[in-house]
Amino acid sequence: MSVVDVVKTYAEEITLQLNGLLNLEDVVNLIEKPKFEEQGDLAFPCFTLAKKLRNAPNKIAMELARKVDHPVFEKVVADGPYINAFLNKEMVSKHVLTSILEKGESYGSMKFGRGGNITIDFSSPNIAKPFSMGHLRSTVIGNSLANIVEKCGYDPIRINHLGDWGTQFGKLIVAYKLWGDEELVKEAPIQELLKLYVQFHKEAENDSSLEDDARAWFKKLEDGNEEALSLWKWFRDESLKEFAKIYDLLGVHFDSYHGEAFYNDKMDQVVSLLQESNLLQVSDGAEVVDLTEHDLAPCLIKKSDGATLYATRDLTAAIYRQEKYEFEKSYYVVGHEQSLHFAQIFLVLQKLGYNWAKQLVHIPFGFILKDGKKMSTRKGKVVLLEEVIQEAIQLAEKSIADKNPSLQNKAAVAEAVGVGAIIFHDLKNDRQNNIEFSLGDMLKFEGATGPYVQYTHARACSILRKANSFEAVAITGLNDGYSWSVVKLLMEFQAVIERSFEFHAPSQIAKYLIELSQEFNKYYGNVKVLSDDEELESRLALVKATTIVLKEGLRLLGVKAPDEM
């Protein structure tokens, strides 16, 4: 049983009394959650009816409330212009708890995706640059969306579209040849390459010929020049090793690491396709697709020196992915600053006659700001993710030493808590918000945080461990207000997942988990679970069901839920 079921029942009962004035769907859409606990569990506002019947909403509510009757409702009352229904706590909680225990971690799973593929392009860090806080957002949002989509019955294809191609490599090669040192690079590849990259931009401010050299070297790379290629490969390998450490810590994996370079030999076809379709125009020596009819700037396909651009690769990648995966949807979890770029390539694909272009979705997110401004790699202004993660883990270790020194496998728990804090901090707010970088906020373990949810889960697990035996056979349902608040939230789980899918919003789940934790902690503080009476089994069922939903919800965010902490 879920909210959807009880809402439907309520709507059916109301519709029955309306003689076709409103259809079932209208009524379902009108039903809302009352604002205050004492107003009941479901509310139906009578304003629309008032208009149709030309009668006062309060009167209509009074009349209807008298007529609606169903065993699942304890009572139905008129409250001003609303008809408020109070659910039968015992009956509903019995159903909800039994169903969660039966389904276990598959509670809340849906099948509407019917196994269709959804490709998710996320993380996509740039080779030879450090994995910054900025990439964290794409990584955790994309990873969570993959989990959510899977929970809805789709098959997610996790794609790490590595930034392993482009003029930046020309810059890097120039910088390395001018100032680089093989030994230093071998010792600390990412730091050293970043230094070279930053130095390049500094020197290029006074010497614009460097930019020309960089473009030339990138052209050589694209044409298969051996020296360029071997340097490129070396930079790439070293970077991937570094990234693997981070992904391991975050618990993220990919189905494909095909980055930009992978499409290098596939772009010609796409360019010819554009030509055949008469979409290409020459403008200032570059080849572009004009988009003025859509009020957009033209999409650049080839530079005046014949080298390709970002758009060329993304067009090629989209076509390749459709051919290979036949996706039903294709997500791009990429920063908000690239909105124009994606609008352009989606339009170009449509102009090429691809119907599936409608299934492409750019999922933008806000920046991580430093002092109110976007962080810039070019100036070396980055905060390294790995350092932040390590710091979080150390803090978690300290916390454990302080609060639970006898804990087993401390290291694993500290990692789960530290990493959980960072992931949760990123996911709990709307994607679109810019975030001012704050180490303090990320490392907070109290209040609305990942560790708070994890802690709630661990507490609940602890009760279950202390219960002598728990067969879950004698669940009779619960009737008190504290457990009811928890049960009501438990039955909303599926609806929350659906909403997070619809809006590509992991934050919906994070907010929900906070709320569930708060209600459970109130319950914990007010009700003694382990006391021996006839409701013991039902209370244990509530506790067990809560652990299931908390753990599964955290999993959808990519956060672990230790049994003890």
Added chain:
RNA sequence: GUCCCAGUAGCUCAGCUGGAUAGAGCAACAGCCUUCUAAGCUGUGGGUCGCAGGUUCGAAUCCUGCCUGGGACGCCA
């Protein structure tokens, strides 16, 4: 200049497909561990929902204009 995103409590944010008395967390203050993990719970104070119009029985929510912050706007990605 054009376009996109945002503006809600001291701070960080929910609420935004219109509905009842605008909510959390942090910070401040005051309580609660001989009883299931105090990373917790309870209480207090704190708001012209950026501003001005409009639509509506009803607007933080929808529309228009303006202000503020961030971003994008051709050879970076």
